Amino acid sequence: MRNIKLTIQYDGSRYSGWQRLGHTDMTIQSKIENVLSKMTSEKIEIIGSGRTDVGVHALGQVANFKTNSKMTTSEMIEYLYKYLPQDIVVTNIEEVEERFHSRYNASSKKYIYKIYNDIYLNPFLRKYTTHISEKLDIDAMKKASLFIIGEHDFTSFRSSKSKKKSNIRTIYSIDIIEKGNLIEIIVHGNGFLYNMVRIIVGTLLEVGLGNMEPENVNYILLSKDRKLAGPIAPAKGLYLLEVEY
Missing domain, CATH: 3.30.70.580 (Pseudouridine synthase I, catalytic domain, N-terminal subdomain)
Structure with a gap:
């Protein structure tokens, strides 16, 4: 076989x-x-x-x-x-080899989330990016992302439908890259809870829009309260970028 x-x-x-x-x-x-x-x-x-x-x-x-x-x-x-x-x-x-298992042998994953940040949406990217018309504060988003990096209990950043026994995960890096009107958020971690990446992005967007201070992210993590984190960002901006073994 x-x-x-x-x-x-x-x-x-x-x-x-x-x-x-x-x-x-x-x-x-x-x-x-x-x-x-x-x-x-x-x-x-x-x-x-x-x-x-x-x-x-x-x-x-x-x-x-x-x-x-x-x-x-x-x-x-x-x-x-x-x-x-x-x-x-x-x-x-x-x-x-026979024992290789694509899920159990994965050591880490990278996701990329794409945002089109301009007053008007780009019709050619409408299915592949999330459109945000208000100017985002990228520096504030980068500052907020630093609180997420590391090993944490991500209860505040998971959907209630998550069936995982443990909410402990390690985020190795979060890179926020500007390419003109296109903003890419790359999240690298050893594993992710249900909707975790989209909730992280939704929270960073709240910071970028000025609805939340960067320091609030640390409090959200410690609170283990999903209601305090940002909304689930739309699915269309999210891509599974890479699986590492």
Whole structure:
């Protein structure tokens, strides 16, 4: 039995998230599994490094599956490119050791959140960035982000739907980069709770808009009270950038 690792990019705009659902096949997992099953003439189930929500994109999602197929990895990637929808592209395939597990073996992840900060939205970026018309105070956002870096209890920054037993996570870095009207927030951590990145971004945006002082972020962390943090930022600005092993 071979173990095959996939690196995947996708536009999540029209999908109900990554995870396979019983009532629809409009998920990333379902689309890939359907094509793999036809390719191998086997019932294929893929394991993703994590579940992205409805509308969230990926530049470097990782998944793996087991197969008895004799196809080469080059043949597989060509088949997937031909038969997957154009908004899902497998960018790399490699055969890995049998024990490799895309979720359990992941040591860290990077997410990138994209904001278009101008009076008027850019119609060509409307599905891939969050539009903020008010000028953001980037320096204040950077100052606030420093309180989030490190190992903390992130209870204040998780959705109530989170089922994780522990809320302790480590954020290695938060980079806020300006590229003209485009602002990118890159969050690197050893793991993330449900909606954690989007709540971190929502909180930083509150600081950037002047609705919250940077120092408030430290109090929010210590309070373990979700109601004190910012709103959940829209899904369309979020991308899974990279999974590290």
